[in-house]
Amino acid sequence: xxxxxxxxxxxxxxxxxxxxxxxxxxxxxxxxxxxxxxxxxxxxxxxxxxxxxxxxxxxxxxxxxxxxxxxxxxxxxxxxxxxxxxxxxxxxxxxxxxxxxxxxxxxxxxxxxxxxxxxxxxxxxxxxxxxxxxxxxxxxxxxxxxxxxxxxxxxxxxxxxxxxxxxxxxxxxxxxxxxxxxxxxxxxxxxxxxxxxxxxxxxxxxxxxxxxxxxxxxxxxxxxxxxxxxxxxxxxxxxxxxxxxxxxxxxxxxxxxxxxxxxxxxxxxxxxxxxxxxxxxxxxxxxxxxxxxxxxxxxxxxxxxxxxxxxxxxxxxxxxxxxxxxxxxxxxxxxxxxxxxxxxxxxx
Amino acid sequence: xxxxxxxxxxxxxxxxxxxxxxxxxxxxxxxxxxxxxxxxxxxxxxxxxxxxxxxxxxxxxxxxxxxxxxxxxxxxxxxxxxxxxxxxxxxxxxxxxxxxxxxxxxxxxxxxxxxxxxxxxxxxxxxxxxxxxxxxxxxxxxxxxxxxxxxxxxxxxxxxxxxxxxxxxxxxxxxxxxxxxxxxxxxxxxxxxxxxxxxxxxxxxxxxxxxxxxxxxxxxxxxxxxxxxxxxxxxxxxxxxxxxxxxxxxxxxxxxxxxxxxxxxxxxxxxxxxxxxxxxxxxxxxxxxxxxxxxx
Numbered sequence: 074x075x076x077x078x079x080x081x082x083x084x085x086x087x088x089x090x091x092x093x094x095x096x097x098x099x100x101x102x103x104x105x106x107x108x109x110x111x112x113x114x115x116x117x118x119x120x121x122x123x124x125x126x127x128x129x130x131x132x133x134x135x136x137x138x139x140x141x142x143x144x145x146x147x148x149x150x151x152x153x154x155x156x157x158x159x160x161x162x163x164x165x166x167x168x169x170x171x172x173x174x175x176x177x178x179x180x181x182x183x184x185x186x187x188x189x190x191x192x193x194x195x196x197x198x199x200x201x202x203x204x205x206x207x208x209x210x211x212x213x214x215x216x217x218x219x220x221x222x223x224x225x226x227x228x229x230x231x232x233x234x235x236x237x238x239x240x241x242x243x244x245x246x247x248x249x250x251x252x253x254x255x256x257x258x259x260x261x262x263x264x265x266x267x268x269x270x271x272x273x274x275x276x277x278x279x280x281x282x283x284x285x286x287x288x289x290x291x292x293x294x295x296x297x298x299x300x301x302x303x304x305x306x307x308x309x310x311x312x313x314x315x316x317x318x319x320x321x322x323x324x325x326x327x328x329x330x331x332x333x334x335x336x337x338x339x340x341x342x343x344x345x346x347x348x349x350x351x352x353x354x355x356x357x358x359x360x361x362x363x364x365x366x367x368x369x370x371x372x373x374x375x376x377x378x379x380x381x382x383x384x385x386x387x388x389x390x391x392x393x394x395x396x397x398x399x400x401x402x403x404x405x406x407x408x409x410x411x412x413x414x415x416x417x418x419x420x421x
Numbered sequence: 422x423x424x425x426x427x428x429x430x431x432x433x434x435x436x437x438x439x440x441x442x443x444x445x446x447x448x449x450x451x452x453x454x455x456x457x458x459x460x461x462x463x464x465x466x467x468x469x470x471x472x473x474x475x476x477x478x479x480x481x482x483x484x485x486x487x488x489x490x491x492x493x494x495x496x497x498x499x500x501x502x503x504x505x506x507x508x509x510x511x512x513x514x515x516x517x518x519x520x521x522x523x524x525x526x527x528x529x530x531x532x533x534x535x536x537x538x539x540x541x542x543x544x545x546x547x548x549x550x551x552x553x554x555x556x557x558x559x560x561x562x563x564x565x566x567x568x569x570x571x572x573x574x575x576x577x578x579x580x581x582x583x584x585x586x587x588x589x590x591x592x593x594x595x596x597x598x599x600x601x602x603x604x605x606x607x608x609x610x611x612x613x614x615x616x617x618x619x620x621x622x623x624x625x626x627x628x629x630x631x632x633x634x635x636x637x638x639x640x641x642x643x644x645x646x647x648x649x650x651x652x653x654x655x656x657x658x659x660x661x662x663x664x665x666x667x668x669x670x671x672x673x674x675x676x677x678x679x680x681x682x683x684x685x686x687x688x689x690x691x692x693x694x695x696x697x698x699x700x701x702x703x704x705x706x707x708x709x710x711x712x713x714x715x716x717x
Contacts, residue, residue, distance in 0.1 A: 077518050080510065161508065165501035166558070169472055170522035171494045171565070419475045 074172060074180035082185055085149050089142070093196045096138055099131055100203040111206035118210050123218030132207065132219065135200040139232035142196055143240035144269040146189045151248020152261035154181055155416070159256045164420065174416050182409060186245050193241035201233045208233070212324035212387055225326040225387055227277035234394040239401030244269040246408035253415050276397070282328045284396040287383035293374045294318045296366035304348065313343040313350075318380040324387030335377025347373065425450040425485065425569050425601040426471055432479035432625075433466050440466040441625040443480070448603060448620060448630075450485070450569070453595055455612030455633075456605040457695055458622035464605040465502055467622070468573045471603070472499045485569055495525055498567035498600075502574045504558035508547030512540055515557060516564075523565045531564035534594075552583030556590065563594045569601045576611055588615040609692040619691070621698050628698040633691060640694050643671040643684040654681075661697045672697045 079086075107128060114121045122128055155178075158164040168174050208224040222229050230236065247268060252261035292298065294316055301317030317330055331339045350369035385393060426448040433441040441463035448454050458464050469475045470482050473490030482489045485496055506515060512535060520526045535542060538556050540549070546557060555575055562570055572591070576584040592615050595602055606612055612619060613633070620630040629636070640660070647669045650662055657679070660672040672689070673679075679686045689697075 074522065076521055080514060080518075081507070162501065162503060162505035163507050165474065165499070166505045166507070166561070167518075167522070168474065169494070169497075169499035169501065170519065171524055172522050173492075173494070421469055421474055 074177060075184055077167075078180050078184040082150070082188075085153075086188065089145060089149070090192055093138065093142070093192060096131075096134060097195070097199045100135065100199045103128060103131060104203045107203065108206050111210065116215065118206065119215040119217035119220045122207065123220060129219055132204060135203065136229070136232045139193075139197055139200050139237050140273060142193045142237060143244040143273065144266050146193065146241050147244025147248035147269045148262045148266040150185055150189055151245040152252045152265045153258045154185060154249050154252060155412075156252030156256055156258045156261045159253075159420065160258055175413060178413060178416050182246075182249065182412070186242065186249075186405075186409075189241045189245040190238050194235075194238045197232070197234065197237040204233070214323045223324045223326070223387070225324055225385065225390055225393075227281070227326075230281070230326075230390075230393070231273060231277065234391065235398040236394055236401075239398035239405075240269070240273065242405035243272070243401040243408070246405040246412070250408045250412050250415075253412055280400070281393060281397055282385075284393055284400075285385065285389060287328045287385055290320060290382045290384065292318045292320065292380040292382060293370075294378070294380055295370050295374070299366070299370065302350075311348055312345070313347045314341065316343065316347075316380070318382070320382055320384060322387070326385045328383045328385065330380055330382045333379055333381050339381075340378070343378070344373075344376070423450055424448065424483065425452070425454065426603060427483040428467070428470075428480065429482075430480035431467070431470065431477055431482050433463075433470060433475060434478040439478075439625075441470070444622075444625045444627070445480075446620060446622075446627045446630060449618065450601045451599075452618040453592070453602045453616045454604065454618040454620060455616035456603060456620045456622060457609060457612050458605075458607065459699065460607055462622045463625040464607075464622055465573055467625075468499075468571050468603065468605055472497055472571055474499075495523065495565075496568045498562035498565045498570040500555075500558045500562045500570070500572040500575050503578060504551075504555040504575060506546040506549075506554050506557055509545060511543050511545050512549075512557060513542035515546060515561060516542070519561045519564055525566040527564045527566050530566075531560055534560045534563070538590075550583070551578050552580070552587060555579060555583070555587050559587065559591060559594070563598065566598070567600060569603070570595075572602070572604045574605055574607070576606065576608075584611065585614070591615060609695045613691045619695075621695055623699050628701065629694070636694055637689070637691060639676055640672065640674050640689045640697075641679055642687045642689055642693070643669075643673060643679065644687070645669060645681075645684040648683075660694075661700055 107122070110121055111118050155164075158167065167177060204224075207220050208229070211220060211223050224230060224233050231240070244265065248261065248265040251264050251268070252258070255261045255264065295318075298319045299316065300319045301315065302313070303315040304311040305314050306312050316332060320327065332343060333339055347369065350366060424447055426446070428444050428446050431441060431444040432439060444463065444467060456464055456467070466475065470477055471484050471489050473494075476490065484493060487493055507518075510518070516528070516531045516535070519531060520528055534556075538553070538560075540553060540557070546554060549557065555578075559572075559575065562572070575591075576587050579587060588611060591602070591604075602616075604612070604616060617633055618631070619633050619636060621628040645668070647664055647667050650659055650671075653659055653671070653673070656675050656677050657671075658674040660674055662672070663670045672693070
């Protein structure tokens with residue numbers, strides 16, 4: 074059965090692993106150089122690195138490939154696994170040999186599914202290893218060019234560590250289950266592609282922030298740590314709706330930030346006078362009541378306004394990684410269970 | 422073990438539609454059984470229930486003396502409708518598949534059959550003609566060394582020549598291996614050529630079943646002056662009757678010779694018999710299924 078599984082699967086296997094192998098070779102060749110530069114340039118590392126075109130490309134390609142692997146694997150390894158048999162009627166050939174459907178499915182899922190996880194795992198490992206000096210430098214506060222996203226932030230988090238393995242397992246199991254229900258290869262491929270991409274996009278927004286209770290911090294906005302100032306309404310009668318402060322430290326992932334008043338109530342609108350603290354309007358007309366930043370934020374602090382910030386600190390990286398991967402592995406297990414249940418029922 | 426297939430009140434429902442209802446039949450082992458019926462009679466459903474591809478909604482089905490679908494896979498060979506094969510795999514790959522998935526696989530038999538058919542083992546199944554594909558599927562079924570080989574409309578898609586070759590081949594394999602065969606078809610001629618036992622299934626009901634030679638020897642057409650059905654002798658079972666003003670035509674089954682000199686007695690072909698039994702059913706109310714197709 075393992076022979077048959079491999080015989081039917083080798084073409085798709087070859088295509089995906091070839092793409093990953095090419096990248097892996099590039100990463101293996103350039104990786105030691107990146108690590109050397111990290112040691113040599115220390116604080117100027119990222120500035121130096123952003124001048125090397127190849128490494129910039131590799132950084133992006135690696136990122137893209139790790140995100141692309143789960144949908145591609147789900148759509149092209151998972152979806153056709155049963156759907157193609159049902160479509161061509163060959164399930165009636167293979168299920169009437171001397172082995173049971175369950176055993177047939179066990180072999181299919183084990184070979185292809187574990188293959189999917191292994192390939193994605195190796196890809197993620199290679200990318201995580203190669204980008205480690207970069208992530209480290211960003212975590213220490215360096216930024217330059219494209220190298221400015223901490224590994225805690227959604228664009229990078231999902232392309233590091235064990236999360237891609239969880240995505241791959243989930244995508245594969247989803248593809249198989251969709252194929253089993255849809256019974257049409259092309260339909261199953263389309264649904265799986267769309268669903269897995271949607272999951273990759275939505276998971277950082279809807280799932281990841283809740284994997285652990287965020288840390289809360291209360292910060293007083295000062296002229297130095299002010300990072301955002303949002304006005305709405307007509308130019309001459311604008312309202313301040315939001316200000317943002319910078320948190321001490323680097324590499325954390327901010328989930329939310331609210332301004333609360335002295336009573337601790339969340340404010341949707343800030344005092345009217347604060348309008349004059351913002352940057353001057355583009356027409357250059359400076360209003361008579363204009364105050365300096367220092368005075369402004371001192372008054373805000375005196376009146377008891379504080380910023381309430383929820384965030385995941387940088388040292389939670391692996392905790393969040395394992396939790397997210399675990400959840401997707403559980404989902405994959407559930408989908409696999411569904412496949413075993415469904416395949417034992419009537420399918421002609 | 423004397424029955425190949427036995428069904429009792431067997432029924433199968435797809436969603437709200439019953440594909441097979443209250444089917445009761447008993448097919449002996451050691452025979453080549455032709456299962457004939459119009460499209461939609463439930464032949465495929467019955468055979469799929471027999472090999473365990475489907476589970477019954479009602480009733481029981483036994484294959485080789487055991488409930489269908491329970492770990493009898495080694496003993497039953499199945500050539501599914503349209504004889505599916507893996508288009509991208511070669512003939513040699515298919516034989517390897519058979520060898521790996523079947524403990525009783527007879528590789529020399531499989532190789533010999535492929536050679537005999539003049540097929541190139543390296544050729545992909547997708548490039549084979551319909552007849553060759555059917556032969557490949559049959560090879561897989563036979564080399565598995567089953568006790569019972571079930572074929573679901575194996576020749577439906579083949580041209581007359583390929584059809585004859587396939588059935589001849591099947592017969593050769595059957596005589597060599599002494600296996601029981603159940604073969605479904607909507608064509609009487611296929612069955613006449615290859616089977617020695619007939620089951621006619623219409624609307625999931627068995628209209629007639631029996632040894633083909635016996636069926637041929639006990640059915641007659643009687644043509645004579647008009648006569649009422651009630652006045653027919655007890656030992657003559659009327660299958661069908663048609664009347665004109667002065668003349669009656671009866672199709673009867675009887676174990677005794679017809680001695681009444683009023684009748685002009687003639688023998689029937691198997692097709693006549695089958696059509697007569699089917700005609701009976703189609704005259705029943707709420708039945709608008711197509712009649713048995715007659716081969717051109």
